[in-house]
Amino acid sequence: MSKKIKYGLWLQNGIDFNVQETVECAVVAEKAGWDGVFVSDAPSWGYSDPWTVLAAIAAGTKRIRIGTWITPIPIDLPWRIAHTLASLDQIANGRLILGTGLGTPSEYEMFSRKYNSKELGRKYDESLEIITGLWTGEPFSFSGEFHTIKDAKLSVQPVQQPRIPIVMGCWWPNKKPFQRAAKWDGIMPNWPALLKSGNGPQGEERTGSLEGELRDLLDYYSSLTSDPGEIILPDQPNNSSYRELCKEVGATWLLSTNIKDIKGIQKGPLKLV
16 A cells, blocks of 8 residues: 655755745745655755754744755764754754765865765765764764764754654665665665756666656665655656656655746745645
8 A cells, every 4th residue: 555645845955045045935835735845965066054954944844844855974974963963853843854875976076085985885884873873862882994982972862763764865776775775764766767868967877767767766675675664756746647656656755846836936925836
């Protein structure tokens, strides 16, 4: 039995909207009946700081879920992420979803760091272990390839237990991200056929139609886990066959990125269509 699909906005904070506009949009979205608002997290792409924006959104709303699509985990310190998100989940009263990923080369090269996907993948896994370990509320120690922690304990804990949901960005047809995601709380996939170019950000090549690639990636993901968790997909509001497929394959969220969904951004109050 398929789950009821929730509908959210994926806001290009700092690009389509400045910080104040992004917060205003989220407040109006809640009043208009949307289920969630997600913001982007990649300074090299021009996005504003997601945690500042989400804290303001959390303080100005009561019902909608909030989250990121996606946070490049290896680029930051895991204990800083754990502390920031625990505090944010307190402000939101347990409404936060953490969308995570490895990140793209530009996000590292901008700060004179090397992009080595295998090494960053190990750092990613290590960071997630630290973040969730610190969210237990107990003294936490860790010794790994990249980080060492001894008896660390956060004074602030997330409202959500056992953890804030960790939902992973995955570019099809790369299989490693789906294998990693099967151990956590869901996926936020993208696939080449979604793009006009037919190629992903790191040269991922199109292997089929929009619907065909979506079926393929979800068939693969489903083979890895009996509990797929959240399946958060980009919406195609004018594509009825795509929406029907999303229901069929068990999508839990559809996120709109269409600027036409939002009117009146320059003057007056925002109105969502």
